Amino acid sequence: MSQQFDVIVIGAGPGGYVAAIRAAQLGFKTACIDEFKNKEGKPSLGGTCLNVGCIPSKALLESSENWERIEHKFAAHGISVEGAKFDIKKMLERKDGIVDKLTGGIAFLFKKNKVTSLFGHGKLLSHKDGRWQIEVAGAGSTETVEATHVILATGSVPRALPDLPFDNKLVLDNEGALSIPDVPKKLGVIGAGVIGLEMGSVWKRLGADVTILEAAPGFLLAADEAIAKEAQKIFTKDLGLKINTGIKIASIKAGKNNVKVSYADSEGKEVAETFDKLIVAIGRQPNTWQLAADEVGLPLDERGFVVVDAECRTSLPNLWAVGDVVRGPMLAHKASEEGVAVAERIAGQHPHLDFNTVPWVIYTSPEMAWVGKTEQQLKKEGVEYRKGQFPFGPNGRALGLGEVAGFVKMLADAKTDRILGVHIIGPFASELIAEAVVAMEFNASSEDIARIVHAHPSLSESLHEAALGVDKRSLHS
Numbered sequence: 001m002s003q004q005f006d007v008i009v010i011g012a013g014p015g016g017y018v019a020a021i022r023a024a025q026l027g028f029k030t031a032c033i034d035e036f037k038n039k040e041g042k043p044s045l046g047g048t049c050l051n052v053g054c055i056p057s058k059a060l061l062e063s064s065e066n067w068e069r070i071e072h073k074f075a076a077h078g079i080s081v082e083g084a085k086f087d088i089k090k091m092l093e094r095k096d097g098i099v100d101k102l103t104g105g106i107a108f109l110f111k112k113n114k115v116t117s118l119f120g121h122g123k124l125l126s127h128k129d130g131r132w133q134i135e136v137a138g139a140g141s142t143e144t145v146e147a148t149h150v151i152l153a154t155g156s157v158p159r160a161l162p163d164l165p166f167d168n169k170l171v172l173d174n175e176g177a178l179s180i181p182d183v184p185k186k187l188g189v190i191g192a193g194v195i196g197l198e199m200g201s202v203w204k205r206l207g208a209d210v211t212i213l214e215a216a217p218g219f220l221l222a223a224d225e226a227i228a229k230e231a232q233k234i235f236t237k238d239l240g241l242k243i244n245t246g247i248k249i250a251s252i253k254a255g256k257n258n259v260k261v262s263y264a265d266s267e268g269k270e271v272a273e274t275f276d277k278l279i280v281a282i283g284r285q286p287n288t289w290q291l292a293a294d295e296v297g298l299p300l301d302e303r304g305f306v307v308v309d310a311e312c313r314t315s316l317p318n319l320w321a322v323g324d325v326v327r328g329p330m331l332a333h334k335a336s337e338e339g340v341a342v343a344e345r346i347a348g349q350h351p352h353l354d355f356n357t358v359p360w361v362i363y364t365s366p367e368m369a370w371v372g373k374t375e376q377q378l379k380k381e382g383v384e385y386r387k388g389q390f391p392f393g394p395n396g397r398a399l400g401l402g403e404v405a406g407f408v409k410m411l412a413d414a415k416t417d418r419i420l421g422v423h424i425i426g427p428f429a430s431e432l433i434a435e436a437v438v439a440m441e442f443n444a445s446s447e448d449i450a451r452i453v454h455a456h457p458s459l460s461e462s463l464h465e466a467a468l469g470v471d472k473r474s475l476h477s
């Protein structure tokens with residue numbers, strides 16, 4: 001007889017593993033199926049995020065920023081470092097060590113919460129007598145397991161350019177971009193999105209000459225315009241990234257040792273450049289590969305996402321889907337919160353997730369983070385708003401850190417003063433945004449933030465001043 005569960009989760013990324021833990025906490029007999037293998041060919045839980053996404057990228061960002069501090073920032077502190085050098089092998093090993101620690105941590109959490117971890121490819125077989133039958137094709141063996149509820153959390157995979165498959169030697173996806181063994185002299189990046197900017201920054205700081213080619217007519221069009229403008233200025237002038245927007249690729253030819261990219265620039269001029277490596281980061285697509293969606297009649301939308309309602313229910317009985325494989329932002333924390341919410345719904349609870357308060361962070365230097373509406377969205381929607389903006393330049397803590405670039409912008413409803421959006425570019429924007437998220441979740445007004453005591457000296461004082469600025473009473477500008 002096949003193994004029986006209350007809940008089976010397919011995929012152990014931040015959507016799936018968190019859903020499995022929460023389901024087990026709620027008393028369900030739970031299994032989680034995952035097929036990811038690390039470089040040594042061993043099963044490794046945590047999905048894209050822990051293995052080849054959020055975590056390793058942040059490790060490399062930090063290493064490269066440390067190098068930049070030595071090269072360009074320590075001198076201002078009166079610190080000189082003679083004969084400094086970096087060891088890329090060690091840097092990559094450190095990153096891999098962090099990944100191993102966290103992925104191993106999930107295995108530990110599964111044991112602790114009594115989640116059965118099944119290694120292999122999960123496939124929907126059928127739904128009979130109120131139970132789902134799932135095939136798990138593991139290393140050398142295939143078994144069928146059954147559950148009342150199934151949560152699909154199969155994530156996403158990188159989108160390739162037509163006729164340019166990833167080989168992760170010359171043409172790199174996220175996995176390749178995180179493991180380049182030697183700093184390339186000339187690195188091309190297709191796509192000035194989140195991965196392009198984060199990975200482009202890493203390799204630029206480590207010495208590569210980085211050119212980013214972006215098809216969209218402008219830079220970071222999803223971000224608030226003021227943030228995008230400031231970021232573009234800093235990334236091109238200070239960091240030295242070459243960012244060409246509005247380009248149209250004509251051809252890409254991967255040779256033996258390099259890749260030749262021909263494109264028309266924003267003025268239509270034909271340009272040809274040869275790169276030692278090319279990162280292609282043009283977005284990701286939902287992963288429903290060999291899940292048997294068609295066979296069981298699971299609707300996918302025109303872009304391949306599993307169709308779900310606002311509560312992550314598919315149209316099939318007791319079949320749920322969360323994370324990158326469904327609509328909404330492709331973010332780890334969004335995936336996890338959906339996973340928790342689904343487990344709780346299965347238990348008959350009524351959780352709620354507000355997409356408008358999901359924060360975005362881009363971990364460049366300086367970082368960018370935002371929540372809620374951008375100024376251009378509010379204008380388009382005809383919403384009347386007031387704005388407060390405060391730079392990090394006069395902030396004592398930012399000066400101490402030597403990280404004074406950027407600002408905080410707060411947008412509040414003109415009539416009710418309710419905060420509609422907060423946009424930050426500057427040091428530790430990823431941490432500062434949490435205050436704005438909490439404020440928005442609690443429907444706070446800019447006045448609420450203005451009247452809260454913020455520690456001095458702290459970066460959060462710039463958020464405080466931006467809130468005061470909404471009412472034109474910033475104290476330090």
Ligand code: FAD
Pocket residue numbers: 010011012013014015016017033034035036046047048049050052053054055057120121122123153154155156174195287289290291322323324325329330331332333334335363
């Ligand atoms: P995934 O993490 O993709 O996990 C899906 C898992 O399911 C994988 O292990 C996969 O192997 C497995 N799987 C798929 N199909 C099957 C099957 N049929 N059977 C068995 N197993 C299967 N987000 C952030 O919020 N912050 C960041 O800083 C950030 N940085 C990123 C950096 C990079 C380079 C990349 C690529 C992504 C980054 N993201 C970041 C996005 C984040 O990784 C994803 O949003 C998140 O991983 C989605 O989680 P998920 O659980 O939906 O899917």
Ligand code: NAI
Pocket residue numbers: 190191192193194195196198213214215216249281282283284329330331360361362363
């Ligand atoms: P992205 O959607 O952020 O950016 C892709 C960029 O490529 C866009 O600017 C797009 O206009 C451009 N593009 C598309 N086709 C092109 C073409 N043919 N030629 C040139 N440019 C083209 O996607 P990215 O960077 O691949 O990342 C995927 C997702 O992973 C992100 O959207 C995000 O959800 C997630 N992620 C999140 C991170 C974070 O939270 N810090 C970090 C990295 C990834």
